[in-house]
Amino acid sequence: MSQSSQLSTDNADKPVIPVVNYLNADRGVWSWLTTIDHKRIGVMYLVSVMFAFLLGGIFAMALRIELLTPGPTIMGANTYNRMFTLHGVVMIFLFMIPAIPGVFGNFMLPLMLGAKDVAFPKLNLLSLYLYWTGATLALSGMIMGGTDTGWTFYAPYSTTTPMTLFPVLLGIFILGFSSILTGLNFIVTIHTLRAPGMGWMRLQLFVWAIYATSIIQVLATPVIGLTVMLVGIEKVGHFGLFDPSRGGDPVLFQHMFWFYSHPAVYIMVLPAMGVVSDAISAFARKNIFGYKMIAYSSLGIAFVGFFAWGHHMFVSGQSSTDNGAFAVISMFVGVFTAIKVFNWVATLYRGSIAIKAPLIYICGFLFFVVFGGMTGIAVATVSLDVHWHDTYFVIAHFHFIMVGAVIMAFLIALHYWFPKMFGRMYHEGWAMVAAALIVLGFNATFIPQFLLGNAGMPRRYYIYPERFQALNVASTAGASLLAFGFVIILIYLIYALVRGAPAGDNPWDSRGYEWMTTSPPPKHNFDETPVITRDSHSYQEPGEEVEHVVI
Amino acid sequence: MSSSDGGHGAHPGPHLAHHFETIEKQDYAVRLGMWLFLGTEVLLFAGLFLGYTVYRHFYYEAFHEASRHLDLWAGTTNTIVLITSSLSVALAYHAIKQNKTKTCAGLLIFTILCALAFLCIKGIEYHHKFEEGALPGVFYHFSEVTAPGANLYYTVYFLSTGLHAFHVIIGMSILIWILARVLKGEFSSNNYVPVELGGLYWHLVDLVWIFLFPLLYLI
Numbered sequence: 001m002s003q004s005s006q007l008s009t010d011n012a013d014k015p016v017i018p019v020v021n022y023l024n025a026d027r028g029v030w031s032w033l034t035t036i037d038h039k040r041i042g043v044m045y046l047v048s049v050m051f052a053f054l055l056g057g058i059f060a061m062a063l064r065i066e067l068l069t070p071g072p073t074i075m076g077a078n079t080y081n082r083m084f085t086l087h088g089v090v091m092i093f094l095f096m097i098p099a100i101p102g103v104f105g106n107f108m109l110p111l112m113l114g115a116k117d118v119a120f121p122k123l124n125l126l127s128l129y130l131y132w133t134g135a136t137l138a139l140s141g142m143i144m145g146g147t148d149t150g151w152t153f154y155a156p157y158s159t160t161t162p163m164t165l166f167p168v169l170l171g172i173f174i175l176g177f178s179s180i181l182t183g184l185n186f187i188v189t190i191h192t193l194r195a196p197g198m199g200w201m202r203l204q205l206f207v208w209a210i211y212a213t214s215i216i217q218v219l220a221t222p223v224i225g226l227t228v229m230l231v232g233i234e235k236v237g238h239f240g241l242f243d244p245s246r247g248g249d250p251v252l253f254q255h256m257f258w259f260y261s262h263p264a265v266y267i268m269v270l271p272a273m274g275v276v277s278d279a280i281s282a283f284a285r286k287n288i289f290g291y292k293m294i295a296y297s298s299l300g301i302a303f304v305g306f307f308a309w310g311h312h313m314f315v316s317g318q319s320s321t322d323n324g325a326f327a328v329i330s331m332f333v334g335v336f337t338a339i340k341v342f343n344w345v346a347t348l349y350r351g352s353i354a355i356k357a358p359l360i361y362i363c364g365f366l367f368f369v370v371f372g373g374m375t376g377i378a379v380a381t382v383s384l385d386v387h388w389h390d391t392y393f394v395i396a397h398f399h400f401i402m403v404g405a406v407i408m409a410f411l412i413a414l415h416y417w418f419p420k421m422f423g424r425m426y427h428e429g430w431a432m433v434a435a436a437l438i439v440l441g442f443n444a445t446f447i448p449q450f451l452l453g454n455a456g457m458p459r460r461y462y463i464y465p466e467r468f469q470a471l472n473v474a475s476t477a478g479a480s481l482l483a484f485g486f487v488i489i490l491i492y493l494i495y496a497l498v499r500g501a502p503a504g505d506n507p508w509d510s511r512g513y514e515w516m517t518t519s520p521p522p523k524h525n526f527d528e529t530p531v532i533t534r535d536s537h538s539y540q541e542p543g544e545e546v547e548h549v550v551i
Numbered sequence: 552m553s554s555s556d557g558g559h560g561a562h563p564g565p566h567l568a569h570h571f572e573t574i575e576k577q578d579y580a581v582r583l584g585m586w587l588f589l590g591t592e593v594l595l596f597a598g599l600f601l602g603y604t605v606y607r608h609f610y611y612e613a614f615h616e617a618s619r620h621l622d623l624w625a626g627t628t629n630t631i632v633l634i635t636s637s638l639s640v641a642l643a644y645h646a647i648k649q650n651k652t653k654t655c656a657g658l659l660i661f662t663i664l665c666a667l668a669f670l671c672i673k674g675i676e677y678h679h680k681f682e683e684g685a686l687p688g689v690f691y692h693f694s695e696v697t698a699p700g701a702n703l704y705y706t707v708y709f710l711s712t713g714l715h716a717f718h719v720i721i722g723m724s725i726l727i728w729i730l731a732r733v734l735k736g737e738f739s740s741n742n743y744v745p746v747e748l749g750g751l752y753w754h755l756v757d758l759v760w761i762f763l764f765p766l767l768y769l770i
Contacts, residue, residue, distance in 0.1 A: 116570035119580045184587045192580040193570065218587055222595040230598070230710070239706045240688030241602065247700045252605050256598055524569070 015504030017423040018518045025523040036121035037523060041128050042107030043421065048131065049103060050490075052094035055139075059087035061483055064445075064476040070466045080462035081148035088151030089142060089168065093175050094135050096406055097264065100271035101182055101217075102131070104413045105210045107421060109186060111514035111521060112204045114195025114530040119188040127181040134174030141167025150460065152261070155242035155253040159234045169232040176225040179267070183217030186210055197532035204512055204536040205294050209274025212298040216263045216270075216305065224260035227253065251316050258309035266305040269401060270298055272409030273340055276365055279416045280344050281537045282510040283359040284351030288537040290343035297336040304332045314385045323382045330380035337373050341366065354508075357431035361412045364439040368404025372397060375450070390460075393453025396446045404442060411438070411489070418493065419507045423520040424500030430492040437485035444478025511539055565742040578744050585748045589755050592718070596759055599711045603766060606707060610700025617696045617704040618767060620685065625676045626768040629669050630760065636665030637757040640726070640750045647743045652733060655746070659730040662753065666723040673716055680705070708767055715759055722756040725749045 022039045032040055062083050066073045075083065106124065110117055118124050141147065145164030149157060158165060190203070190211050203211075231253070233239055240246030242253045281288040288294065310318060310326030318326075344366060353359065375397040379385045388394055419425055448471040457468050464472070506515040513536055517526050571577040607614045643658035684692035687709050691702035729749040732738060738746055 110570075119570075120584060121568075121570070123584075180591055184584055184591070187587060188580050188584045191583055192576055218591055219594055222591045223598050226595050226598040230602075233710070234688075237687070238689040239710070240702055241706050241710075243688070246688055247606075247610065247703050249605065249609070252602065256601065529572075 015502045015507075017502045018520065018522065020522065021423065021518065021520040022523045023422070023520055034125075036117070036125050038106050038110050038118050038121065038124060039421075039521065039525075041124055042103050042105075044128055045098060045102035045106060045131070046421075048128075048135070049095050049099045052090055052135065053099075056087055056091035056095055057483060057486065059083050059090065061479060063087060064479040066462055067464070067472045068476050070464055070469055072463060075462065077462050078146075078148060081150075081460070082142070082146055084460060085147050085150050086142055089138060089147075089172070091402075092151055092264070092268075093138065093172055096268045096402060097175075097179055098131060098182070099268075099406070099410050100275060100413060101186070101210060101213055101267075102128075104206075104275065104417060105182070105186060105213075105271065108417065108514050109189060109207060109210060110193065111420075111517065111525055112207050112512065112536075113190065113193050114198060114513060114516070114526065114532060115189065115193035116524050116526070116529075117193075118185050119192055120185050123181050124185055127178045127185070130174050130178035130181070134171045134176075134178060136171070137174065138168045138171030141165075141169075141171055152257065153228065153231055154257075155231060155234070155250045156244065158231055159242055165235050166232045169228040169235075172228045173225045176221045176228075179217050180221045183214035183221075186214040187218065190214075195530050195532050198513075201292070201295075202532060202535050203295070204514075205277035205288060205291065205298075206271075206274035206512075208295040209270045209277065209298045212302040213267055213270045213274075215299075216267050216302050220260045220263040220267075220306070223256060224264075227256040227260065230256075251313070251318075254313050254316055255309070258312045259306075262309040262312065263302075263305045265398075265401065266301055268406045270301060272365070272406045273298065273369075275409040275413045275416075276344060276362055277340070278512055278537075279358050279412050280347050280362055281539070282416065282508050282512065283354050283356060283362065284348050285354065285509075285539055286347055286351035287535075287539050288343070289346035289349075290339075291535075291537065293339050294343050297339045300336040301333055304329060304336065308333060308380075311380050311385070314382050315389045320382075327380050327382050331377060334373055334377045334380075337369065341370060341373075356415075356508075357428065357435045358412045358415045360432065360435035360439065361408045361415070364435075364442070365405055365408040365412065368400050368408060368442070372400030372404050375400065388453055390458055391453035392449040392457045392459060395459050396449035396453060399446050399449070404446070408439075411435075414489075414493075416508065417514075418496070419503030420514060420519045420521075422497055422500075423503055423518075424496050425503040425507060426496035426500060427492050430488060434485045434488040434492070437481050437488065441478050441481030441483075441485055445475050445482055446478070448472070448475040448478070511537060565744065581744055581748065585751055589751065592755055592759075596711070596714065599707065599714065600762070600766075603707045603711065606700060606703045610698065610703060613696065613698035613700035614704050615770075616698055617685075617701050617708075618770065620683075620693075620696060621708075621768050622676055622679065623768055625672050626764055629672050630764050632665050632669050632672070633757045633760050636662045636669075637754055639665065640753045644743065644746050644750045647733065647738050647746050648740050650740045652736065652738070655738070656730060656733050659726055659733060663723055663726050663730065666719055666726070669719055670716060670723075673712065677709075680709075711763055712767070715756070715763060718756045718759065722749075722753045725752055 022037055023043075026035070032044065035041065062075070063080070066075050066080055066083075106118070141164070145167060147165060147168050148163050149161060149165070153165070153169070190207060194203075230241055234241050234243065240248045242248045242250050244250060277288060277294050308326060308330040310322055311330045314323050314326075375393070379388055379394060379397055415426065415431060452468055452471045452475070455468065455471075457464055503519060505517075505519045507519075508515075511534075513530070513532065516530050565574060565577075567574055567577060571580065639658045640662045643655045643662065646652075646655040646658060680686065684690075684694070685696075685705050686692070686702075687706035688702055691705060693701070693705075696704075726749055729746055732745070
C-alpha cells in the first residue's frame, strides 16, 4: 500500500507518474500565481472553492446547532441572520457557481477538446484573480459590515438595514465579472479549439453541459451585476429606485434579481449533469444512451431557465396570469431533466457496472435529482407554493438540487478526475465509507426539513415552537453525519496527494478524451495534437470487441 | 483580447499564441470573444431599460413632462457627435486595412476628440440639472415638474446616462491605447484585429446612446 512517491524503474508493470508534468514543470509559488496554464488555474480554483465550501459548511453547522433547541441556543437573532447570509452568499457565489466550471471546466475542457489551452489563457487567470478579489471583498464586507439580508438582498429591507452592504455587493459584482469571463472563454474555446476530427456531435457531454452553462453565465450575469450595484447605489445614495416611499417598486428588484438568480441554479446544476453524463458511462462501461437528447436537453434547460424566474414571486403580487405562465414554463425544466434522468438510467441498464465511490455518488445524485426535481414541480404549482412559500419545504427542495445534485456531482468529479489531475489514487475503502455517510447524512438532514416545512415552519427564524424540535434535532444529526463524511474525504484526499499509489494514465479505462494524455498531463497537454477518430462515449466501436474490464 | 497583443513592431504580422493552429482561427476566436462581450454589455444596460419601461408605465405623466425639460439641443448635438465618431472609427479601421497608418491615426484622434466633446456637452447638461435640482430620489427639488414619479425619471436618467458616460470613458481609453499602438507602427493590413475590436466597442457605446436618446429626450 505504501508506495513511495519516488519512481522506481525496476517494476515496469506498475503504473508510474510521468516524471515531468504540469505540476512540476515550473516550480515555486510565483510560477503558480503567474501561470496561464488552464490546469494549474483549475487546481487553484479547486483549493479556493474547497476553502469556500469549508467556510460555508461551518456557517451551516452553526445554524444547525442554533436550531437544536426551540429557544436561543448559541446565538441571538442578529447573529443568526448574519450567519444564514454568510452561509448563502459563500455557498452560492463563492462555491457553487465557480465550483464545477472553475475547477473541472478549466482543467478538463481543453483536454476533452484536444486543445493546448483555453482560447484566452490570460483572461482565464484574470478570472481567477477577480474571483479572489470578489471573494475577499464579499467575505470581509459581510463579516465587518454585519450583512443580515440573506443572500437574496431583497429590497426594501436591504436598502434600509443599518448594516453596511456596499463591500459585499461590490464583491458580488466582481465575482460576476469573473463568472462572465470564464463563460466567455469557454464558449470561444469550444468553438475554436476542437481537435481535428471532433465535430459537435463528438463533444463529450460534459463539454455540452459547460457550453450551455457558459451561455447562461454570459447572458444572465450582467443583470445581477447591475442589480446589486443598483441596490448599493440606492443604499448609499437614496435614489429611490426600489423605495416605495419615493415611488419605486421593490418587486422590480425581485424581477431583476431572479432574472439572474433562477438561471444561476442552472449555472450550478448543468455542469453537475454534465459530470454525471460522462462518469455514468465510464462506470457502466457502456455507451451513453441518448447522446443527442442529453446534449440538446442541456441547451433546452439553459433556454427555458431564462423564462421561469417568476415562480419565485408567486406571493409577491404578480398577476395570476403571470403566475400561471411562469408555473407552466417551470414545468418544462422538469421535462428536460426527466429526459436526462431516463437516459442515465438507460445507460446503467445492462451495463458492466463498476461499483466504485463515484458510482455511489451517481446513485445518490439520481435519487436527489428526481426527488428534488419532483418537489420542484410541486413548488412550481401556484396553489401549493402559496402554502410552502418561505417555509422549510422550499429550503429542503433547493438543497436537494444544490447540495443533493451539485455537491454529489462535485464529489463524483473530484473522485473520477482526481487521478487525472494528480496522477495518484485515493483509498477506495475510505471513499466508500465517506460516500455512504454523505448520501445517508444528506437524506437525514433534508428529509426532516420537508416535513418541517409542510408542518408550517418558516425559514430564517432562530427560534421555533416546541413541536418542531424532534425533526430539527434529526436534521442537525444528519448534518453532523454529512460534515463527518466531508472531513473523511478531506483527510484521505490529502493523504492520497502525498502518499497515494500512482494511478496510471487511465485507471478507470474510460473512453473520455481527457484520458488520451498522461495523468497528470504534461504542461502543454498533448505532445502531438490528437486526431479524433471515434465518438467520446464509445465503449463498443464497430469491429471492436465489447470490453468488460474489471477496474 | 489579451492573446492577440503580441506584435513587436519589428514584424508586422500578429503574434500567434501557441495554442492556436492558424492566425485565422485566432482572429476568429478574438472576434467571437468580443461579440460575446458586447452581448454582456447589452444585457448590463437591459436592466436600466427595464427600469425605464416599468416606471414610464407607472408614471406616464411625470416621465412625459420631465423629458420635455431635458436640453434637446444638447442631446441632438451629442447624437450627431457620436454618430460621426462611429463613422470615423469605421473609416480608421478601413484605413489600417489599406496600410494608411497616418490616415488611421488621424481618424482615431478625431474619434477621441468626438468622445471628449460628448463628455463635455454631457457635463454641461449635468451641471444644468444640478442647478435646477432635477436630481434622483431624495435630492429631487425641481419646481417645474411636480407630478409623482418625476424623481424616478431623473434617477433613471442619471443612472443610464451615467453608466453610458462611463462606457464612453472606457471606449475612449481603449481608442487612445490603440492610437498609441498605431503610432508605434504595430498595425498594418496584416495585423488590424485590435483596431477592429476597439471600433466594435465604440460602435456599441454609440448604439446604446441611439436607444437612450429617443427614450429620454424625444418621447
